[in-house]
Amino acid sequence: MLMKSIQKTAQKMTQKAVVEMTTQNPLLLLLILGAICCGAWLMFDTTSTTGMSAKPPAITVNPDAMP
DSSP, X not given: OHHHHHHHHHHHHHHXXXXXXXXXXXXXXXXHHHHHHHHHHHHHOSXXXXXXXXXXXXXXOOGGGOO
């Protein structure tokens, strides 16, 4: 019971802080949202160099075999 009350109070305080932050400094909100988007993009990017380096190429070309 006490934990739920603490959680509700924390949520209300967080929401109030976010509202105050966005009304006072919208540029900071854009910066935070941009950082979240960049982090999500990096997490779900399947064509990054680290993901590709773990896979061997499907077709290899032997330069000595070329006519």
